[in-house]
Amino acid sequence: MTTLTYRDVKIEQIDEVTWIIPPVKGMRVPGKIYASRKMLESIIKEDESIQQVINVATLPGIQKYSIAMPDIHWGYGFPIGGVAATDLDSGVISPGGVGYDINCGVRLARTNLTLEEVEPRLEKLVQTLFQNVPTGVGAHGALRKLSRQEIKRVLRDGAAWAVEYGYGYPEDLERTEEKGRLQMANPEAVSPRAIERGQDQVGTLGSGNHFLEVQVVQEIYDAAAAEALGLFPGQIVVMIHCGSRGLGHQVCEDYLRVLANATSKYGIVLPDKQLACAPIQSKEGQNYLGAMAAAANFAWANRQVIMSLARKSFMDALGISEKELGFRLVYDVCHNIAKIEEHQINGRTKKVCVHRKGATRAFPPGHPLTPEVYRSVGQPVLVPGDMGRYSFVAVGTERAMDETFGSTCHGAGRVKSRHQALKEGKGKDLIGEMRKQGVIVQARGMRTVAEEMPHAYKDVSEVVDVMHRAGISKKVAKLKPIGVIKG
């Protein structure tokens, strides 16, 4: 085993894919990074995310490790791909540990259809999805503009609000992380401006890296788990990637200001202002937790509505009944969230606040929060890749509970800036290029397509493989996109 050096800090390899940063300079716990040697070398060169792993380790009340996934890259305060759990009494909560897009997450729905059945009508299907699911900046929701009171209900009830209005079924809630609703949500802690930003955004995909994809199950790695999840080779599935839209961004912005003041009020010394935080039990900490949970609920309602719009689009475009289509939620996971969870620390069960920023919960088989239908195989983990290559389905493991507070990776991460990707795409027929790769793309603007081309992203399979080899999550299936809609 070897060591690598980041500035003057030693990073020690403890096995093929695990590295430790022993505590230095104010770190309360060691850093722990999951990556191959090659990946870690490029992470060290690329940006300052290793420094951010070190910074997070200085937070009051942090438990065990400041953890980084193989898809780690620079983020605001915390790295994206970072996990940190803090003690409920002595620890802090930090909006930088969640990110601007609160409960940005992924939802996967299965169908009864095969590639052969859908391929001849794929063009029409993608067009219908694009017409029915509002995408891009300034898109109005598929619903009427909701009143402030109604938004508060969304913030309180999450996905259940959407189901109550006929967007989906109660069984969907069983297959959503936290059943699509964080009970600690406090709509009163959400500012009027944040509510206004959400009023006509329920049921909108947004822009940037958010998407809705028609995918085909290309490869199965674990037959038993795939069967439990209702997946089979050649099957058509739908993946939805989006979050809490402007409402969540505003909650983050509002509370960064509140918590920046709280940091000095409570005498917390930080190596980076962007780690602004407050004791979990303080008024400021509790308000942020309540507002963040409310925004998370908004995101679940959003994805629940979008899934329903996708179901209807399939039925309309293909002219088939709901029963023939068999459109059912496989699972819905968050990638950006802070939650109060029970974990084993020094042999004792303890409640901690787990920050997952660009990381996915990966609870094991048998865990009470793993949905009953998946209890024998583990909680499904959804890891989206770029729009040309593939995405992955995995399941959580007992090892994740022991090592990462039940968390794993979340995606590919960019390798080229948007600017660079845009420059390289100038004058090229990018939609045509994607079509040659077997992917039909519909987007509001060519600029988004250029920025999101596959070569702008790292290969997500390397990320998923590291977590598989580390035993943190187990690969179940590989999904290939064939139809993409974007903002």
Added chain:
Amino acid sequence: MYRIIAHTADTGLEVEAPSLEELFREAAKGWKVLVLEDSPTRPREQKRIRLTASDREDLLVQWLSELNFLLNVRFWVMHDVISLQLTHRGEHWHLQAEITGEPFDDKRHYIYFEIKAVTYHQLQIRQEDGTYKTRIIFDI
């Protein structure tokens, strides 16, 4: 003067101006080009903006956030900044501005970037040789 800068996942602006007021005006211009590129805008309506912050960096974040809010939530596009005044009283910085613009029209306007937020990342307004300089990163 402003310059659009690339950051792996995000984007930003480097801004320089001979005064603090000019710096805020230039930042608004840069923000507009970044978000709307060359979409033509008209000065059909006028709005007054008043903001208060604990320091000038926070005031800059609030200023650009306000323009962003008007665009993404109120669907109102800024055309130009007619007047802008900054004052420093006691512990606070105040901004008063008048801007022109018009309601968003999807036939003429196209939003290229959805800026989720204006960040405080390494945000610092410096004064070097009589020139104010800053670098702002947007979360997109």
